[in-house]
């Protein structure tokens with residue numbers, strides 16, 4: 001596996017493959033890898049000739065300095081996992097490589113970032129859009145892989161690709177969960193034993209909500225039930241939204257809809273976790 005910290009040698013490597021008509025798949029990550037990330041790598045490997053995984057904790061997408069400082073960084077373990085899964089190349093740049101000087105470009109996604117993550121993490125999607133655009137320009141992949149875990153991010157990147165005419169095909173990969181249902185996340189490493197026990201309520205609440213909505217119980221009542229369940233478990237609910245997974249618009253009447261996403265965010269002992277189900 002090739003490991004690149006700089007852009008030019010990475011591009012030499014990629015140009016060689018592109019010259020021979022090879023298809024390139026990109027898997028952007030912030031490291032602290034788990035099976036969820038590896039499922040994106042495997043998806044890329046099955047569609048492409050060469051898979052590049054990027055590992056970069058992007059400061060411009062953090063609106064909270066504490067969260068950035070505490071974000072787990074486990075590069076050696078990440079490289080071992082990627083080697084084991086047979087990833088072809090890793091791009092792990094420093095801040096100096098990614099941002100030669102402080103960025104001034106800000107991206108707005110209109111109503112797409114006025115809700116959920118965008119509402120509670122101001123500037124987050126501007127930073128995501130910026131770093132993903134940089135990665136698309138640096139790697140120029142044929143396909144790029146993102147998790148459904150960050151559903152709003154996926155829809156926003158779809159918009160970015162259309163608006164900026166990036167020549168890349170986006171793939172959405174399902175959420176990989178722990179045995180009890182907790183969505184895998186790099187942030188789960190920050191949970192203590194007690195927090196780990198509480199965290200599963202987010203998924204339990206999503207599955208309960210899904211059952212209730214299918215009855216159908218009214219959306220407002222389901223929202224109240226979810227808040228009650230989550231808070232009773234000692235988790236601080238930030239939001240629970242019922243939306244269309246393609247447009248992110250609020251769903252008001254389940255029976256009219258084919259596809260519905262239930263999205264939740266909450267703090268478990270100070271660790272912010274998100275999850276969703278699409279049905």
Ligand code: AMP
Pocket residue numbers: 028029030031035036037039040145146147148149150173174175176177183184185186
């Ligand atoms: P992150 O390192 O958290 O920025 O995540 C990198 C990519 O992995 C994003 O596209 C995430 O949506 C995806 N991802 C994170 N957790 C999971 C999971 N449990 N299952 C599938 N994909 C995931």
